[in-house]
Amino acid sequence: MPRRGRVKKEGPESGEDSDEYRKRRDRNNLAVKRSRVKSKQKTMETVSRVNELRNENSVLEEKVKTLTKELSFLKELFLAHASNNVDPSKFEGVNLQKLFEEDSTASTSSAKK
DSSP states (O other), X not given: OOOOSOOOOOSTTSSTTSHHHHHHHHHHHHHHHHHHHHHHHHHHHHXXXXXXXXXXXXXXXXXXXXXXXXXXXXXXXXXXXXXXXXXXXXXXXXXXXXXXXXXXXXXXXXXXX
């Protein structure tokens, strides 16, 4: 099967030392260099973004843990209050008055909106 591609010119200007050939090679070399730099930059940006997302994910996971604990505590508090069977030892070290004040402050600020 015959090869397809460029037909090479025969003559004094067709050699590898010709000015036209050298210009094409130089342009191609620059294009390859730009392409490699761009590729490396994109890779670095992707790695950086992955690290940012991992950090953000860790922060969000901690927030979920905290909010889950808070939800559990508030459910317990609600159930204890609803059944009127309060075990004071469960709430030892917890400033319930502060929680109620924060709750009323949050209700007031949301009512203003």
